[in-house]
Amino acid sequence: MNYEAVIGIETHVELLTHSKMFCGCPTDFGADPNTNVCPVCLGLPGALPVPNEQAIHWTIALGMALECSIAPHSVFHRKNYFYADLPKNYQISQFDLPLCVGGHLDVDGGTGERRVGITRVHLEEDTGKSTHLGGSGRIHDASGALIDFNRSGIPLMEVVTEPDIRTPEEARAYAQELRAIVLALGISDARLEEGSLRFDANVSLRPEGSTTLGTKVEVKNMNSLRSLQRALAFEIDRQNGVLAAGGTIAQETRHWDEAAGRTESGRGKEESSDYRYFPEPDLVPLEVGPELLARLRAGIPELPAVRRERYMAAGLDATAARTLVAGDLSGLFDDAVAAGAAPRAVANWLSGEVTAHLNRTGTDAADLTLDGAGLAELVEMVDSGEVSATAAKDVLAGVLAGEGTPRKVAERRDLLQISDVGALVVAVDEALAAHQDEVARIRGGDARLVGFLVGQVMKATGGRADPQAVDRLIRERTGA
Amino acid sequence: MDPADLSIADAAERLRAGEVTAVELLAAVQRRASMTEAILHCYLTIDRDGAAAAAEAADAALARGEDLGPLHGIPIAVKDNMVTRGVETTCSSRILSGWVPPYDATAVERLRRGGAVIFGKTNLDEFAMGSSTENSAYGPTRNPWNPDRVPGGSSGGSAATVAVGSAFGALGSDTGGSIRQPAALCGVVGMKPTYGLVSRYGLIAFASSLDQIGPITRTVADAVTLFEVVAGHDPSDATSYRGEFPDPRAESGRGVAGLKIGVVRELSGDGIDPGVLSAFRATLDALAAAGAEVTEVSLPSTEYALSAYYLIAPAECSANLARFDGVRFGLRLPGDSVEQLMSASRRDGFGPEVTRRILLGTYALSAGYYDAFYGQAQKVRTMVIEDFSRAYRDVDVLVTPTSPSTAFGVGEKTADPLSMYLSDICTIPSNLSGDPAISVPVGLDGADLPVGFQILAPALHEAVMFRVAEEVERLVGFSSRPALATSEGAA
Numbered sequence: 001m002n003y004e005a006v007i008g009i010e011t012h013v014e015l016l017t018h019s020k021m022f023c024g025c026p027t028d029f030g031a032d033p034n035t036n037v038c039p040v041c042l043g044l045p046g047a048l049p050v051p052n053e054q055a056i057h058w059t060i061a062l063g064m065a066l067e068c069s070i071a072p073h074s075v076f077h078r079k080n081y082f083y084a085d086l087p088k089n090y091q092i093s094q095f096d097l098p099l100c101v102g103g104h105l106d107v108d109g110g111t112g113e114r115r116v117g118i119t120r121v122h123l124e125e126d127t128g129k130s131t132h133l134g135g136s137g138r139i140h141d142a143s144g145a146l147i148d149f150n151r152s153g154i155p156l157m158e159v160v161t162e163p164d165i166r167t168p169e170e171a172r173a174y175a176q177e178l179r180a181i182v183l184a185l186g187i188s189d190a191r192l193e194e195g196s197l198r199f200d201a202n203v204s205l206r207p208e209g210s211t212t213l214g215t216k217v218e219v220k221n222m223n224s225l226r227s228l229q230r231a232l233a234f235e236i237d238r239q240n241g242v243l244a245a246g247g248t249i250a251q252e253t254r255h256w257d258e259a260a261g262r263t264e265s266g267r268g269k270e271e272s273s274d275y276r277y278f279p280e281p282d283l284v285p286l287e288v289g290p291e292l293l294a295r296l297r298a299g300i301p302e303l304p305a306v307r308r309e310r311y312m313a314a315g316l317d318a319t320a321a322r323t324l325v326a327g328d329l330s331g332l333f334d335d336a337v338a339a340g341a342a343p344r345a346v347a348n349w350l351s352g353e354v355t356a357h358l359n360r361t362g363t364d365a366a367d368l369t370l371d372g373a374g375l376a377e378l379v380e381m382v383d384s385g386e387v388s389a390t391a392a393k394d395v396l397a398g399v400l401a402g403e404g405t406p407r408k409v410a411e412r413r414d415l416l417q418i419s420d421v422g423a424l425v426v427a428v429d430e431a432l433a434a435h436q437d438e439v440a441r442i443r444g445g446d447a448r449l450v451g452f453l454v455g456q457v458m459k460a461t462g463g464r465a466d467p468q469a470v471d472r473l474i475r476e477r478t479g480a
Numbered sequence: 481m482d483p484a485d486l487s488i489a490d491a492a493e494r495l496r497a498g499e500v501t502a503v504e505l506l507a508a509v510q511r512r513a514s515m516t517e518a519i520l521h522c523y524l525t526i527d528r529d530g531a532a533a534a535a536e537a538a539d540a541a542l543a544r545g546e547d548l549g550p551l552h553g554i555p556i557a558v559k560d561n562m563v564t565r566g567v568e569t570t571c572s573s574r575i576l577s578g579w580v581p582p583y584d585a586t587a588v589e590r591l592r593r594g595g596a597v598i599f600g601k602t603n604l605d606e607f608a609m610g611s612s613t614e615n616s617a618y619g620p621t622r623n624p625w626n627p628d629r630v631p632g633g634s635s636g637g638s639a640a641t642v643a644v645g646s647a648f649g650a651l652g653s654d655t656g657g658s659i660r661q662p663a664a665l666c667g668v669v670g671m672k673p674t675y676g677l678v679s680r681y682g683l684i685a686f687a688s689s690l691d692q693i694g695p696i697t698r699t700v701a702d703a704v705t706l707f708e709v710v711a712g713h714d715p716s717d718a719t720s721y722r723g724e725f726p727d728p729r730a731e732s733g734r735g736v737a738g739l740k741i742g743v744v745r746e747l748s749g750d751g752i753d754p755g756v757l758s759a760f761r762a763t764l765d766a767l768a769a770a771g772a773e774v775t776e777v778s779l780p781s782t783e784y785a786l787s788a789y790y791l792i793a794p795a796e797c798s799a800n801l802a803r804f805d806g807v808r809f810g811l812r813l814p815g816d817s818v819e820q821l822m823s824a825s826r827r828d829g830f831g832p833e834v835t836r837r838i839l840l841g842t843y844a845l846s847a848g849y850y851d852a853f854y855g856q857a858q859k860v861r862t863m864v865i866e867d868f869s870r871a872y873r874d875v876d877v878l879v880t881p882t883s884p885s886t887a888f889g890v891g892e893k894t895a896d897p898l899s900m901y902l903s904d905i906c907t908i909p910s911n912l913s914g915d916p917a918i919s920v921p922v923g924l925d926g927a928d929l930p931v932g933f934q935i936l937a938p939a940l941h942e943a944v945m946f947r948v949a950e951e952v953e954r955l956v957g958f959s960s961r962p963a964l965a966t967s968e969g970a971a
Contacts, residue, residue: 030862039583043803045576046563046585047681052719078799082843084818145818147807276845278854281688282794283718 003205005236007165008214011178012449013062013188014126014156016197020153021125022049022092027155029194033148041153043087051076057156058097058187059123060296062157063100065181065303066118072288074099076280081273085128085147095277096460098122099267099286105161106305109170110412115173117162128152136403157188163202163213168232168388169216172225175199176195176326179225180304180442183328192224199228204249205239215249219254219263231256314343323351327358328365335372341379353393357400369402378406385466390417419466421473424457425463428473431456442478450480483796484508484645485965488554490700491648493555495542502538502553505648506597509555513600513646516964520631521621524560527567528598534597541595548595550705556591557647558600559638561608563682566589567598571684572606572616575829576810585682585903586692586717587651587710594709602637606831607801608658608686610634611903614894615833622890624718624962625929629887630664630851632903638696639666645658645965649697649706653683656789657883657907662918663696664882664932667921667962669949670696671702672907674939676721678707679714683913685800687793688719690911696770700920700950702730707942726940731947737771739741739745739948742875747906755925763922763933766955767948777871779847781863781908788860789908790863790901791844791853797834798841804829836897864912872938877948880906882919882932906934915939918949921958930960942957 023040039047060070075094103118128392129151134143143330159178165171179197182188190197199222204214219235222228234256239249254263279285302310304325311333312322329350336346358365378395381387386411387395398409410416418424431453432439438449450471457470474480481489483500494500510528517523532749538553561571563581570576582594585837592600601811613621613636621636623629624644635652639662642650652659654672665668671694677692685691695706707728714720741764748760768774806825814848815821817893830838844853871878883903893900910917916939919932933952937945 042808044563044581044583044809045569045571045579045684045803046581046583048681048717050716082801082802082819082822084805084807087803088799088809089805090799132858274847276799276842276847276850278795278799278845278850281719282685286864373743 002210002212003240005166005232006163006204006206006444007171007232007424008163008202009165009174010200011159011170011175012198013159013182013190013365015155015157016186016188017052017054017058018357019052021052021055021123021155022153025153031150033146033150036119036150037152038399041087042149043089045475049092049280051283051286051424052155055123055157057187057292057296059099059121059157060288060293061185062159062182062187063103063121064297064300065185066100066105066121066159067117068103068105068121069099070100070293071097071107073097074286074288075284076283077234077277078280080276083127084145085149087149087152091124091127092280092283092342092403093124094122099288103203105174105177107170109167109173111167111169114166114170116164116165116170119160119162121157121159122401124156126151126154126156127274134262152295163204168229168236171232172229175225175228177304180326184301184303184307185313186301195223198223201228201232203232203235204241205236205243212385215251217249217251218253219256220223220253223258227256227258231263232262232263259268268417311343311347316347318345320347323355326353327355329354332365332368332370332375334370336375336379339373339392341374345379345382346375349378353396354400368400368459370396370399374399374405381406381410385417386410387415388417388467388469389462391417391463414462416464417466418464419469421469424465425471428470428477431460432474439478442480447480448475451476481506482512484512485726485961486648487699488550488648488697488705489699491554492550492552496547500540502597503532503537505532505553506535506555508646508650509599509646512644512965513641516624516644516646518965519622519627520624520640520644522602522646522840523557523600523636524570524572524603524618524637525568527564527598530567531597531599534592534742538595538642544714547649548593549709550590550594551709552595554596554598554751555649556596556706557599557641557650557673558588558591558732559604559635559636559650559652561604561618561653561684561686562588563684564598567601569601569684570618571833572604572618573804573829573834574617574811574927575804575825577617579810583682586679586714588682590712591651596709602635602641602650605634605799606683606834608634608653608655608691609797609833611657611661611900612888612890612893613637613662614890615831617831619681620890623887623929624888624964625667626927627964628890629929630665630881630890632665632887634658635670635696636662639660639663639668639670642666642668642696642698643962643965649695650700651693651706652885653686653691654907654910654911655686655692655695655793659694659696660907660917660932660934661767661883661904664919664921664930664934665887667930667958667960668696668698669700669881669918669920670694671703671707671918672916673711673942674705674721674909674916676719677711677725677940677942679717679720679778681714683717685796687796688800689796690789692911700918700946700953701947703918704732704946710934721925721940726942728942728946730943732943734947735770736948736951737773737946738889739877740875741772741774741948742871742878742880743774744779744782744880745778746780747880751884751902751905752881753925755886755927756881756884758932759923759925759931760933763952763956764879769951769957770951775875777875778908779864779867779871779878781860781867782905784860785864785907785909785912786901788857788864789904789912790840791857792912794837794841795844795857796841796857797856798838801830801834801838807866813821824951833897846952861912868909868913868915868938874942876937878936880934880936882906882934885926886927886929886931910936913939916945918945920949920952922952922956923958924960930958
């Protein structure tokens with residue numbers, strides 16, 4: 001029997017607010033342990049939460065970007081469970097009245113576009129971080145633990161999809177598109193390696209054509225787009241194997257082991273948790289009025305899907321448009337085009353050399369020392385023949401190495417083409433004088449040797465001569 | 481007259497007249513405390529050094545011409561469930577034994593800014609759960625009128641210290657009557673403000689949607705003063721009132737002629753002790769004679785209010801008290817795992833009443849029971865609010881006895897939680913509705929124990945509540961003091 005995978009994804013997005021969700025502590029990553037803390041995020045007796053308005057507004061903005069309905073009345077709840085890195089032993093989260101419900105996102109995993117339903121987007125607070133000492137570093141054989149509460153209370157947005165995803169590729173495309181939207185909104189740095197975007201997936205299989213859901217397995221610990229895709233591919237294979245062997249799928253949580261390339265069952269039996277949710281009495285309900293909605297809607301920037309369409313209308317192919325948007329290169333692209341450069345030339349540079357540079361160095365578009373004006377200048381220099389196509393790659397490398405604008409780099413690295421006829425005439429005449437036999441054979445009708453002479457001039461000028469101009473001069477002088 | 485027996489208003493006046501200093505006022509309450517603490521145990525901590533420094537600073541400021549307001553230089557006590565920077569705060573619980581907070585509650589900070597001298601931290605029922613101050617891990621407080629009796633609770637230490645004169649005023653907290661009932665049982669004034677008027681930041685939460693800090697004083701005027709100092713919007717408390725702050729003195733001095741006073745039928749007959757009822761009715765007669773229109777009003781939902789309260793408050797407390805786990809502060813017992821450490825610390829750290837309410841609340845919130853218990857209780861809460869607003873269409877204020885009985889014997893009700901819970905039957909409805917209420921002493925029963933008269937008003941209408949309270953105080957003229965407050969009594 002053939003089985004179809006049914007996948008739903010929960011994404012936690014750490015917001016880029018300056019202060020935490022319910023107190024004024026800073027949210028900087030990498031501060032010394034327990035320095036970004038106060039009575040509120042340490043859960044000291046008597047401390048009370050005050051919600052971060054920016055975080056609420058950004059959650060609504062994401063909801064709008066995902067075409068959700070924004071609840072006019074929404075409520076924070078307490079989610080009760082005892083855990084050492086959860087200082088109050090309850091998490092302030094949202095339960096049956098989240099800020100955003102019922103949206104969708106269209107994604108293409110290579111088999112055509114699919115509409116992924118968004119169940120809800122809600123807001124909650126992050127926990128602290130435990131470090132286990134001794135043993136293997138895992139909790140069960142640790143001799144002690146240290147807790148850092150710097151992360152405690154950082155605003156965390158949770159985006160939950162309907163079980164609408166069918167393949168690991170679609171899952172990846174969904175995650176990538178969500179990340180692009182979050183970046184376009186400027187609400188998170190979306191750095192996967194720092195955990196600002198974390199994915200959990202629910203996976204089940206069912207016979208193709210069936211509409212009932214199979215037993216689901218929750219897969220956790222995927223911290224890159226690639227590991228999300230790999231983990232789901234593994235898990236679908238694993239479940240297929242179990243079913244093919246006549247077995248049944250156990251409802252459980254499995255952890256993705258990136259190094260081993262497999263999902264591992266969590267230890268022990270799954271306990272069904274009762275979080276005893278109830279409305280957080282320290283906070284008043286959130287009332288979102290039409291004026292705030294209008295203001296937030298007006299602030300939504302161009303979203304990735306619309307941007308890709310605009311790029312394709314400007315003559316880019318779908319792949320280039322996707323690369324620019326997904327790689328967060330749209331800003332550079334738009335700036336360069338606004339500075340007068342041809343869209344396709346700009347897109348070629350960005351999706352080619354620049355993307356290769358980012359992949360090679362593992363850096364983000366935000367870290368580039370290239371700006372839109374510089375990119376336009378480079379395109380202009382190639383168009384006008386100031387640099388050759390080959391030399392232009394060196395110019396770009398210089399710009400990306402922080403050596404300055406393209407023109408400065410070309411000058412410093414001596415990469416400008418010699419288009420000055422006077423200078424070229426001297427070089428051409430020198431070459432003709434040095435190769436009189438070849439000149440005589442050209443005059444005798446063997447025009448193929450023109451290319452040889454052009455090569456000689458290029459060699460003598462260190463490749464900086466404009467080859468077309470050289471070719472023209474040689475032909476004039478030899479009558480070829 | 482011993483300065484310890486002055487009202488805040490009189491002490492403040494003499495301070496400014498140069499007849500007494502803040503240091504002398506502090507010495508007076510210290511003397512009174514040293515005479516009475518061994519019997520009463522109002523305090524868990526007396527901050528001698530902090531208070532002495534504050535009193536000296538207050539005198540120096542006055543000498544420079546800096547006047548911080550009506551509490552400047554006045555010794556005030558604070559219930560030990562409000563955090564005080566650098567001074568141990570335990571909530572009368574073993575689980576917080578030795579915990580020294582790194583910050584001040586907003587109400588405490590406002591006292592300090594107003595120049596008050598914070599004398600010490602008063603005893604309470606553990607985490608404010610109780611009606612007799614017997615549920616304290618550090619021993620009970622006793623009633624200054626008769627040390628064989630309880631002072632009420634949970635703010636029993638605050639009420640007793642004000643009654644006996646070892647503080648000029650005190651802050652209490654009121655979740656179901658914890659200011660008003662002990663004030664009634666100790667013969668002093670106790671007021672619960674409209675929910676949201678006094679910041680809860682730094683008040684160690686029992687039940688967040690019901691808790692409110694308020695004053696305990698010997699006169700109504702002093703209650704207004706103390707209330708005004710601690711009240712006001714606080715950006716650190718999301719439930720803090722944001723609107724225009726109502727002037728509590730707006731109706732002062734107008735008397736009660738023409739005011740409509742509603743007697744709550746369900747809370748002023750059956751179940752109320754005869755001694756309480758007779759003082760209550762005498763007060764009604766005096767109000768009527770002064771021109772008030774006294775009518776009877778029905779609040780049918782009060783029948784269910786106590787049950788609803790004992791679901792909502794424990795439910796909230798079960799979460800509020802989850803943070804006491806031995807991990808970051810307070811008592812920590814060893815364990816082989818963090819779960820063992822937490823459960824051992826909590827088992828040892830919490831007393832039986834707190835444990836009972838945490839279990840009750842955990843149960844009420846559990847899957848499958850939520851709707852029947854917590855959900856149903858919230859519906860009752862809505863009914864109570866509707867009952868009140870219906871009643872306030874016809875009357876300006878409502879009145880009841882503050883508590884069904886006067887001070888009961890130490891140990892009398894500890895074995896029977898339900899009978900203990902019933903002593904809050906008259907006070908709980910206004911916590912559920914969030915409305916203000918005040919208890920004013922109106923006489924003594926046959927056993928020479930004080931009786932409290934409760935005045936309730938609509939939310940934000942403190943002004944009319946205080947107006948009636950000051951008139952009750954004037955008409956009844958309750959001026960008795962507990963024997964312990966006189967030198968003969970203490971000797």
